[in-house]
Amino acid sequence: MPSDAENSLLEYHPQQYGDDPTSIRDTDKYTDEYVRGFVEKWDELIDWDQRMESEGNFFIEELRKRGVRKVLDVATGTGFHSVRLIEAGFEVVSADGSPYMLAKAFENGRRRGHVLRTIQADWRWLNRDVTGRFDAVICLGNSFTHLFSDRDRRKALAEFYSALKHDGVLVIDQRNYDSILDHGFDSKHQYYYCGDQVSARPEHMDDGLARFCYQFPDGSTYHLNMFPLRKQYTIDLMRQVGFQRVDTYGDFQETYHEADPDFFVHVAEKC
Numbered sequence: 503m504p505s506d507a508e509n510s511l512l513e514y515h516p517q518q519y520g521d522d523p524t525s526i527r528d529t530d531k532y533t534d535e536y537v538r539g540f541v542e543k544w545d546e547l548i549d550w551d552q553r554m555e556s557e558g559n560f561f562i563e564e565l566r567k568r569g570v571r572k573v574l575d576v577a578t579g580t581g582f583h584s585v586r587l588i589e590a591g592f593e594v595v596s597a598d599g600s601p602y603m604l605a606k607a608f609e610n611g612r613r614r615g616h617v618l619r620t621i622q623a624d625w626r627w628l629n630r631d632v633t634g635r636f637d638a639v640i641c642l643g644n645s646f647t648h649l650f651s652d653r654d655r656r657k658a659l660a661e662f663y664s665a666l667k668h669d670g671v672l673v674i675d676q677r678n679y680d681s682i683l684d685h686g687f688d689s690k691h692q693y694y695y696c697g698d699q700v701s702a703r704p705e706h707m708d709d710g711l712a713r714f715c716y717q718f719p720d721g722s723t724y725h726l727n728m729f730p731l732r733k734q735y736t737i738d739l740m741r742q743v744g745f746q747r748v749d750t751y752g753d754f755q756e757t758y759h760e761a762d763p764d765f766f767v768h769v770a771e772k773c
């Protein structure tokens with residue numbers, strides 16, 4: 503067993519992708535991509551005030567209009583949406599597979615006067631660790647992209663589906679990978695949902711991998727290896743696991759030109 507001192511050193515270890523980073527296409531990888539140093543930097547990356555401004559009340563209104571009260575945030579990260587929804591009056595359970603993310607979310611919640619109900623859970627086995635049924639499951643911040651196989655994506659969606667009440671709603675967002683794969687990356691997309699001090703850009707793209715590099719003003723650099731989900735594929739998967747209706751917004755708008763939005767938001771209803 504490592505001692506506490508050894509553990510804290512381990513927590514701050516650098517990200518490790520080995521000699522051939524683009525060969526790493528593995529769902530389990532997220533657990534050591536979100537190393538403590540990156541998690542500490544995450545709020546600098548997403549800039550809560552700027553993000554609040556850019557998304558406005560979109561999620562709150564989508565949930566309210568469906569009469570949602572109980573929400574399961576399955577990709578809590580540092581707690582941005584969990585905190586926003588608690589402050590908007592929803593009852594929220596905050597889950598994530600990364601203990602470092604959850605610890606940071608708890609700390610962020612405390613600083614704003616909330617006690618987050620956190621549960622460490624991997625989406626593939628969500629209902630083993632999370633009990634109860636929810637009016638809504640949210641998986642935001644381009645998180646679903648961390649699943650690298652079709653099987654894992656189906657498994658996770660099936661777990662989200664069964665965590666919902668009979669008339670529940672699932673909200674998933676994703677980067678507009680179609681646009682990057684088909685037309686290349688445009689630097690105007692560089693700062694979406696990021697603080698303007700941090701750059702996020704793809705370092706490698708192919709049909710099976712989007713490897714992004716995040717550069718911070720202090721010179722530190724982190725990476726994420728993600729699966730480039732095509733929009734229609736995600737919609738088809740949601741329908742195939744049983745969601746009856748899927749509405750997709752482009753940068754929070756109902757109408758858009760396919761290549762324009764940075765992000766898509768899918769709102770999937772069970773009935």
Ligand code: SAM
Pocket residue numbers: 529532536548576577578579580581582598599600603623624625626641642643644645648649
């Ligand atoms: N939603 C937050 C936000 O918008 O800032 C966090 C987004 S971050 C890109 C992705 C989150 O998904 C991380 O906190 C990561 O730990 C979590 N995650 C990725 N794959 C997961 C899995 N298989 N099970 C549970 N959590 C996972």
